[in-house]
Amino acid sequence: MSGRQAEAGGGRFLSFEGIDGAGKSSHIETVAERWRAQGLEVLCTREPGGTGLAETLRELVLHQPMDALTEALLVFAARRDHLQRQVEPALARGAAVLCDRFTDATFAYQGAGRGFDPAVLAVLERWVQQDAQGRLREPQLTLWFDIDPALAAQRLAAARVPDRFERLDGAFFERVRGGYAERAAAAPQRFVRIDAAQPRDAVAAQVQQALAARGW
Ligand SMILES: Nc1ncnc2c1ncn2[C@@H]1O[C@H](COP(=O)(O)OP(=O)(O)O)[C@@H](O)[C@H]1O
Numbered sequence: 001m002s003g004r005q006a007e008a009g010g011g012r013f014l015s016f017e018g019i020d021g022a023g024k025s026s027h028i029e030t031v032a033e034r035w036r037a038q039g040l041e042v043l044c045t046r047e048p049g050g051t052g053l054a055e056t057l058r059e060l061v062l063h064q065p066m067d068a069l070t071e072a073l074l075v076f077a078a079r080r081d082h083l084q085r086q087v088e089p090a091l092a093r094g095a096a097v098l099c100d101r102f103t104d105a106t107f108a109y110q111g112a113g114r115g116f117d118p119a120v121l122a123v124l125e126r127w128v129q130q131d132a133q134g135r136l137r138e139p140q141l142t143l144w145f146d147i148d149p150a151l152a153a154q155r156l157a158a159a160r161v162p163d164r165f166e167r168l169d170g171a172f173f174e175r176v177r178g179g180y181a182e183r184a185a186a187a188p189q190r191f192v193r194i195d196a197a198q199p200r201d202a203v204a205a206q207v208q209q210a211l212a213a214r215g216w
């Protein structure tokens with residue numbers, strides 16, 4: 001965990017990342033159920049989204065044509081509202097926050113995928129996530145569901161109608177995957193790589209092991 005990270009106030013902040021079709025969504029509810037059974041308050045949420053305003057911005061980002069800077073500004077605007085109105089109050093109450101994607105997705109999709117300048121993303125990250133003491137709000141643990149884009153595409157083809165991102169080609173998702181690998185290499189204490197190509201039970205076991213390693 002980085003020294004510049006904000007305290008979670010007794011709460012837990014866990015993010016789930018990976019390219020579309022990696023299979024992360026299937027596991028969030030399982031973790032939530034287990035933690036609720038332990039008596040924890042759990043907030044399951046997602047980005048972009050998690051508040052009325054942020055869900056409205058999500059609809060635009062997923063369905064309206066726009067350039068990479070507009071995309072980045074909208075996902076950070078959604079993140080700001082989500083942090084202020086949902087995530088920070090939940091962590092302050094001591095709740096566990098399970099977030100389907102967070103800022104790593106912006107570096108992976110808008111940065112590595114679209115080719116937008118990561119230095120600008122890092123500036124926006126500080127504006128949006130830094131507290132008055134200069135500490136950055138980040139997940140304490142990020143589970144990165146890593147998978148070959150060709151396999152993820154096969155899963156998605158069987159699963160749902162694609163949105164703006166899911167329609168992009170294999171080369172885009174190779175770059176996004178590379179973006180996640182870079183983020184993971186830069187923050188090895190925060191990231192755990194999950195081999196998402198495995199069958200669902202094996203993936204669930206890896207998730208459980210990553211949480212147990214944190215005493216969670
Ligand atoms: N380990 C797995 N093996 C095979 N199919 C999977 C596995 N995990 C999830 N799926 C299926 O793949 C599709 C995409 O999973 P989903 O959880 O929606 O991915 P994501 O949220 O990462 O985009 C769904 O149809 C899901 O049932």
Ligand SMILES: Cc1cn([C@H]2C[C@H](O)[C@@H](COP(=O)(O)OP(=O)(O)O)O2)c(=O)[nH]c1=O
Nearest residue numbers: 020047048075101102105106109110165166
């Ligand atoms: C959080 C975030 C998501 N995204 C993209 C990645 C996904 O394609 C999309 C929504 O993510 P996701 O919730 O995984 O979609 P779904 O409900 O279809 O599983 O938004 C970005 O491009 N930048 C971001 O900062």
